[in-house]
Amino acid sequence: MATASTSAELREQNRSRALALVHESGGSLTRVELAELLDVTRTTAAALVSDLSALNLILEHDADPTGRRGRPTTNISPHPEGPVVLAAEVANDRITVAEVAIGGQLKNRKDVKLESGDPAEAVDQLDQVLHERRANLASNCAGIGVAMHGLVDDDSGLVVQAPNLGWENVPLGRRLRQSHRLPVKVDNDATLGALVEAKRGAGRLARTMLYLRSTVGIGGGLVFDGTPAPSRRGWHGEFGHLPFGDTRHRCRCGAHGCWENAINQLALAAAAGIEADPVEANAAADDVLNRAKAGDAEANNAVARICGILGRGLGSLINALDPEVIVLSGHVQRLYETDPATTVDALMSASMRAHRQSLPPVRSGVVEHPALAGAAEAILTDLIDSPTRLLAPN
Ligand SMILES: [Zn+2]
Structure with missing residues (x-):
């Protein structure tokens, strides 16, 4: 993240840091804890929470009613209707698709049998499966992440060689970007699993x-x-x-x-x-x-x-x-x-x-379905880095 030079940039950076903490906490954090972790005043934390709530990124609700924490505060968790990433993994016999929101939990994971060994037909099927899933989403789709079992040019999303699928030089990233008009990330399944395991799993x-x-x-x-x-x-x-x-x-x-x-x-x-x-x-x-x-x-x-x-x-x-x-x-x-x-x-x-x-x-490894979680993480990281810019109405 670049160094902030204006107060607006500083505020966006703080929103990003706050959202990253909510994401990495896996679900729940109190507003007092957030202020402490960010090293900001409670008033600043309240303003950040208000900004992120207005963007439907987080939800503030009453904290533990037992009052064990000793002082009044509220819990902050990812917004249940916040943006989701569609994550897909293409294996040699199936496509798995899930929705991943801020906080990293996978929802509605489903396997679909891969109908064809032909790369062009398999890409058509994946595209179709993603469109069907998007049509049924209750929330905003922030992007698509795909884990491939093979070598991928991670900038373009070109699948260079997937030996077990028999794919060579398949322009998957370009195809999905054109079809969905959304941020798309395609990468190797193990690279994605490694990143998410290092970030919030057994390698933390x-x-x-x-x-x-x-x-x-x-x-x-x-x-x-x-x-x-x-x-x-x-x-x-x-x-x-x-x-x-x-x-x-x-x-x-x-x-x-x-x-x-x-x-x-x-x-x-x-x-x-x-x-x-x-x-x-x-x-x-x-x-x-x-x-x-x-x-x-x-x-x-x-x-x-x-x-x-x-x-x-x-x-x-x-x-x-x-x-x-x-x-x-x-x-x-x-x-x-x-x-x-x-x-x-x-x-x-x-x-x-x-x-x-x-x-x-x-x-x-402790992260469930690491390739899917990693595929979504790449898109979520961009969203968390600049929440307002990515969610501002066009
Ligand atoms: Zn080999």
Whole structure:
């Protein structure tokens, strides 16, 4: 945010800071707490609250009637009829859409089967699904955020390569902007998940967070002080395509020996002797993990084998990136939670002695549906940065 030079700019900056606090509190804050956190007088806080209420961004209501807080104040929460962002995630077999308002809660999440493997038809379907959802919205739509399982040019929203969908150079961002005339953000699902997990999840307060998320493929990101680590085109974090797997195996990305093929749901099912179809991969992996938790020896062996490969990769990433905390989401999180001992043993065996003395903690992600939440967060951040400018009537 730029430094304010006029009193109007300063007031807008304070509105933005107040709205950010309401958003990050996840729902509820008192007016007295807001004044303290902003380090402004109660009169100034009251004026900011009044501005943001007039914009339908927040709602002020009576505080806890028990009066435990000792002095009269009011609670401030995101306005129930405030603007929402439509967030979508395109996976290899489905489109998931939800509404996300200030405060970050997801509402009305719904899966729709992806009708076609053809990129142009899939984009048409996504566009249609978004229009239908917008037509039924009770609130103002502030923009659209889309999480893609692949490499994305995050400025234009061009999907450069989505290996599991078979998409290459699909101009998704441009198409949605033209169709909806709204701010549109398209980015990689793991990059978006990493950002939201760093901002208000398991990586909060850590300066460097290594994030690994697996759905069908495995992606990730390194977040530094709340921002993705810089890279040439924003394509860093494709940790699933590091050659920690069997080099005889060619991955759909074009490389050989990719890690994700050695630890994904299909690999876990195969380790337990199940030849699953890709569409049944999730169910097959869940079955193996559930059997392992119930004490089935064969399933436990399969989980241990895959956790060994997961742990060795994590140890290598610690050597390469020296993160303060590692956050896991999706299938890799479930693997780790099922057999943390084997994962950590393998992680130790792959990490340099200097790292072993002080390993970064491995945590489970806490943000629900991180890709959707992250896709919305990008648009919400712009809204929070300049609430009046973005909501002023044209
Ligand atoms: Zn690959």
